[in-house]
Amino acid sequence: MTNHADEGDPTTEPIATTPADLSGSTSPVGPDTTAWQLVQAKPWLAAVALMFATALGLTHGLTAPPQVILAIFGWMMCAWLALRPMERRPAPQRLSLVGTLPWIVVILAFAGLELYSFFRGSTYEHPTLSDITDPALDTFGVRVAFVIGWLGAGWHLVRR
Amino acid sequence: MNTHNLTVAGFAAILAALVIVDALGRRPNSRIPTLSDLLAYVMRSWPGRVGVLFFWWWLGWHFIAR
Numbered sequence: 610m611t612n613h614a615d616e617g618d619p620t621t622e623p624i625a626t627t628p629a630d631l632s633g634s635t636s637p638v639g640p641d642t643t644a645w646q647l648v649q650a651k652p653w654l655a656a657v658a659l660m661f662a663t664a665l666g667l668t669h670g671l672t673a674p675p676q677v678i679l680a681i682f683g684w685m686m687c688a689w690l691a692l693r694p695m696e697r698r699p700a701p702q703r704l705s706l707v708g709t710l711p712w713i714v715v716i717l718a719f720a721g722l723e724l725y726s727f728f729r730g731s732t733y734e735h736p737t738l739s740d741i742t743d744p745a746l747d748t749f750g751v752r753v754a755f756v757i758g759w760l761g762a763g764w765h766l767v768r769r
Numbered sequence: 770m771n772t773h774n775l776t777v778a779g780f781a782a783i784l785a786a787l788v789i790v791d792a793l794g795r796r797p798n799s800r801i802p803t804l805s806d807l808l809a810y811v812m813r814s815w816p817g818r819v820g821v822l823f824f825w826w827w828l829g830w831h832f833i834a835r
Contacts, residue, residue, distance in 0.1 A: 665833055675834040683826050690822070700809035701802060708800035711790045712807055719783045726776055734772045738780055739832060746832055759829045766825055769809035 640696045640768055644761035662756035666749045690767060697768055 648655040661682070668675040729735035745751045770778070787804070794803040802810065812818040 705800040
C-alpha cells in the first residue's frame with residue numbers, strides 16, 4: 610500500500626503507516642531506496658544478507674539444509690510483509706497494450722522454449738534453463754552472488 | 770549447431786531481448802513499460818502481489834535447492 614497521508618488535507622495529522630512513522634524516527638529508507646542504498650544506510654542488514662547468502666552458498670543441491678533455510682526465510686518474509694506496513698512507489702494505473710506486446714513476446718518465447726525442453730525430457734540435447742545453470746550454481750561464489758542478486762530483486766519487488 | 774547449443778543460444782537470445790526491452794522502456798516517453806513497472810502493475814491487486822512475490826521466492830528455491 611502506498612502512503613498517501615501527505616496528499617490529503619494539510620490541516621489534518623498524517624496517519625502513521627510506515628515503520629518510520631510508527632517508530633517516530635526519520636528513516637533514510639524510502640520507497641525509492643535501491644538495494645545498494647539500503648546496504649549503505651543499514652550495514653547490519655548487509656551483514657545479515659551476506660551471512661544468509663554464505664550459508665546457502667555452503668549448501669549443495671537437493672538436500673535438507675537449503676530447503677530448510679529457504680522455507681524458514683519464506684515464512685519469515687510472509688510474516689514480515691503481513692505485519693509491517695511498507696511505503697511503496699506508485700504503480701502505473703494503465704499500460705499500453707502495444708507497449709506491453711514486446712514483454713508478452715519475450716515471456717511467451719521463454720515459456721515456449723522452457724516447456725519444449727521440459728517435455729523433451731530435460732536432457733543434454735534439450736536442456737531447461739536450470740539444467741544449463743546447474744553447473745555454475747554448484748560453485749560457492751556463484752551461489753552466493755545469485756542469492757545476493759535474488760535478495761536485491763526481492764527488496765525491489767516489495768517496494769513496488 | 771546441435772540442439773544443445775541451439776537451446777542455449779535460444780535462452781541467451783531471450784535474456785538479451787529482456788535486457789533490450791527493459792532498456793527501451795527506460796527511454797523518455799516510451800510506451801513500453803519497464804519490467805519493474807510491469808510487475809508493479811500486476812502487483813496492484815492482492816492476488817497479483819502474492820503471486821509475483823511467491824514466484825520470486827520459488828525462483829530462489831528452484832535454483833538453490835536442486
